[in-house]
Amino acid sequence: MTTSLDRARALVAAARDAYPADAVARAQLAECAARLEQPLRIALAGSLKAGKSTLLNAFVGQDIAPTDATECTRVVTWYRSGHTPTVTARYDGDASAAVTVQRRAGRLTFDLGELTADRVDRLDVEWPASALTHTTIIDTPGTSSLSKDVSARTLEMLTPENAVSGADAVVYLLRSLSASDVQFLGRIGAHVGGESGPLGVVGVVSRADEVGAGRADAMMSAKDMAARFASELELTGLCQAVVPVAGLLxxxxxxxxxxxxxxxxxxxxxxxxxxxxxxxxxxxxxxxxxxxxxxxxxxxxxxxxxxxxxxxxxxxxxxxxxxxxxxxxxxxxxxxGLDELRQVIDVQFGQRADQLKTHSALVALERVLETRPGPGTAAVLADVRRLLADVHGFQELRMLGRLRGTETGLGADDLTELQRLLGGFGIGAAQRLGVDPDIAPDAGRALALDAVRKWRERAAHPLVDQFTARACRVAARSAEGVLAELDGALQP
Incomplete structure (x- = not known):
C-alpha cells in the first residue's frame, strides 16, 4: 500500500527532476528528502528556568543536557542518536568546531572555549541513548529571556518568517500561564494555521513538585493546575493535552x-x-x-x-x-508524571511520526517550488498542495486541536467517541473503536461499519451546524480507514 510518506518521497524526486541545474534548489530538496528519513523532531520550549534541560535528561534517562545557566544553555541544541558522545558547534554560518564535554562539581557542561553564544548558530549533540533512536529532541533557550536575541533564536527555529519550522512537534513547558506563554503559543498556532508549523503541541506543567511547595500532595495541586491550564488553552485549540511533571524527581x-x-x-x-x-x-x-x-x-x-x-x-x-x-x-x-507524559507523546506524536514528518517535508517542498518556479514545477506544486489537503491524518490532527476550542452540537459521550475515532487516544483500529485489541476481525469490522453509518448520518443531518458536520465527516472517513484495515486483516 502506498503511504503518504511514499508519495512525499516521489514528489521530492519529481521536484529534483525539475531542477537539473539549480544547485540551491537541489540542496533544499536534499534537506526535504533527508527530513523524511530522519527521526521525528520534537522541540522543548518554554520560559526561562522552566526546566527544559532537566526534563530532557529525565526523558532520555541520562544526564546529557547541561542544566546550569551557562553560555551553552543560550543556544538551540539538537540531541540525536550517535555511537559515541560528541558535541559540535555550528557557528558563523558554515563553520564548525568540536566542543568539550566536562563535569564540574558533578554537573555536566559543554565548554565552548573561545566561542560565545552569540556566534553559535546551534549545537549538535550525538549521544548513545535508546530514547533518541526514533526521536531527535531540540532543547531551546527560554522564550522569556531578558535577552531578546536569545528568545529570538527559539522563535526563529520554531516559527520562522518565511520557512518551515525546524520541529515536527512541540512540548511546551509552563510554570504559569503568563501573557508571554499565550503569545508564544499563539505564534505557533498562527504558523499551524498557515499550514507551515508543527501539527502537535503538548503542554507540561513543569517543576510540578514546586506547585505544592514540595508537600507530599504537591502532584495533586499540579494536576489541578494542569486541568485549569488545559481548560484555558482549549479556547485556542493549541495544546492536545497538558500534563504535570516533576522533572527533577x-x-x-x-x-x-x-x-x-x-x-x-x-x-x-x-x-x-x-x-x-x-x-x-x-x-x-x-x-x-x-x-x-x-x-x-x-x-x-x-x-x-x-x-x-x-x-x-x-x-x-x-x-x-x-x-x-x-x-x-x-x-x-x-x-x-513522566510515564503519563511519555504516553501522551507516544499517542500524539510517536504513533503519527510518519504523518508529522511528511507534513514538515511537504511544507518545505512547497516553499521551494513557490520561491523558485520553473519549467515543470507547476504540476509538482499542484500535487504537493493536493497531498497536503488530502492526507487524512493531517485532517485528524487539525480537527482534534480544533475540537478542544470549538463548541459542537454533540453530547459528551458522542464527542469522546468522535475524538477516539480520530485517533485522540491512539491510532490502532482497536483504540479507535474503543474495544479490546484481541477482538475478532469480523466483530471489529461490524463495529467499524456501524461507525461509518453513524457519522455519515450525523454529518448529513439538516440541523447540524457546519463545524460539527465537518467533524462528523472526518470521523466517518476515519471509520472507513479502520474498516479498510480490518478488511485487509480478513483477507486470506
Missing part, C-alpha cells in the same frame, strides 16, 4: 543509585515527627549538625537530585513496603 528516579536508596532507607527509620522537623527547608535538612542517620554530604546530594518532595515521597514509599531500589525507582518515575 523523574531524573533522580531514572538514575537512582544504590547508595541513595540506602540513605532513603535510613531516613525512613527516623521517627516521622523528627524527620518532618528536619525537612522544614532544604537548608535545614542539609545542616551539618542535623541529628539524622545520613551524613550531610549525602543529604545535600539527595536534596539536589530529588528535591524535598522526592525525598518525602521516597521515604513514604519505603515505609509502605518498598524494599529494593528498582521498585522504588519505578514508583518514583510513575509518580513524577
Amino acid at each position: 523523574a531524573l533522580g528516579a531514572r538514575t537512582l543509585r544504590q547508595s541513595e536508596f540506602a540513605a532513603f532507607e535510613a531516613l525512613a527509620a527516623v521517627p516521622p515527627d523528627d524527620l518532618q522537623l528536619a525537612m522544614l527547608s532544604a537548608d535545614r535538612f542539609a545542616r551539618e549538625d542535623a541529628a539524622l542517620p545520613v551524613d550531610a554530604a549525602m543529604r545535600r546530594q539527595l536534596a539536589d537530585r530529588f528535591g524535598l518532595f522526592g525525598i518525602r515521597l521516597a521515604v513514604m514509599l519505603i515505609r509502605l513496603g518498598v524494599t529494593d531500589s528498582p521498585t522504588l525507582a519505578a514508583e518514583l518515575v510513575a509518580r513524577s
Whole structure:
C-alpha cells in the first residue's frame, strides 16, 4: 500500500527532476528528502528556568543536557542518536568546531572555549541513548529571556518568517500561564494555521513538585493546575493535552543509585515527627549538625537530585513496603508524571511520526517550488498542495486541536467517541473503536461499519451546524480507514 510518506518521497524526486541545474534548489530538496528519513523532531520550549534541560535528561534517562545557566544553555541544541558522545558547534554560518564535554562539581557542561553564544548558530549533540533512536529532541533557550536575541533564536527555529519550522512537534513547558506563554503559543498556532508549523503541541506543567511547595500532595495541586491550564488553552485549540511533571524527581528516579536508596532507607527509620522537623527547608535538612542517620554530604546530594518532595515521597514509599531500589525507582518515575507524559507523546506524536514528518517535508517542498518556479514545477506544486489537503491524518490532527476550542452540537459521550475515532487516544483500529485489541476481525469490522453509518448520518443531518458536520465527516472517513484495515486483516 502506498503511504503518504511514499508519495512525499516521489514528489521530492519529481521536484529534483525539475531542477537539473539549480544547485540551491537541489540542496533544499536534499534537506526535504533527508527530513523524511530522519527521526521525528520534537522541540522543548518554554520560559526561562522552566526546566527544559532537566526534563530532557529525565526523558532520555541520562544526564546529557547541561542544566546550569551557562553560555551553552543560550543556544538551540539538537540531541540525536550517535555511537559515541560528541558535541559540535555550528557557528558563523558554515563553520564548525568540536566542543568539550566536562563535569564540574558533578554537573555536566559543554565548554565552548573561545566561542560565545552569540556566534553559535546551534549545537549538535550525538549521544548513545535508546530514547533518541526514533526521536531527535531540540532543547531551546527560554522564550522569556531578558535577552531578546536569545528568545529570538527559539522563535526563529520554531516559527520562522518565511520557512518551515525546524520541529515536527512541540512540548511546551509552563510554570504559569503568563501573557508571554499565550503569545508564544499563539505564534505557533498562527504558523499551524498557515499550514507551515508543527501539527502537535503538548503542554507540561513543569517543576510540578514546586506547585505544592514540595508537600507530599504537591502532584495533586499540579494536576489541578494542569486541568485549569488545559481548560484555558482549549479556547485556542493549541495544546492536545497538558500534563504535570516533576522533572527533577523523574531524573533522580531514572538514575537512582544504590547508595541513595540506602540513605532513603535510613531516613525512613527516623521517627516521622523528627524527620518532618528536619525537612522544614532544604537548608535545614542539609545542616551539618542535623541529628539524622545520613551524613550531610549525602543529604545535600539527595536534596539536589530529588528535591524535598522526592525525598518525602521516597521515604513514604519505603515505609509502605518498598524494599529494593528498582521498585522504588519505578514508583518514583510513575509518580513524577513522566510515564503519563511519555504516553501522551507516544499517542500524539510517536504513533503519527510518519504523518508529522511528511507534513514538515511537504511544507518545505512547497516553499521551494513557490520561491523558485520553473519549467515543470507547476504540476509538482499542484500535487504537493493536493497531498497536503488530502492526507487524512493531517485532517485528524487539525480537527482534534480544533475540537478542544470549538463548541459542537454533540453530547459528551458522542464527542469522546468522535475524538477516539480520530485517533485522540491512539491510532490502532482497536483504540479507535474503543474495544479490546484481541477482538475478532469480523466483530471489529461490524463495529467499524456501524461507525461509518453513524457519522455519515450525523454529518448529513439538516440541523447540524457546519463545524460539527465537518467533524462528523472526518470521523466517518476515519471509520472507513479502520474498516479498510480490518478488511485487509480478513483477507486470506
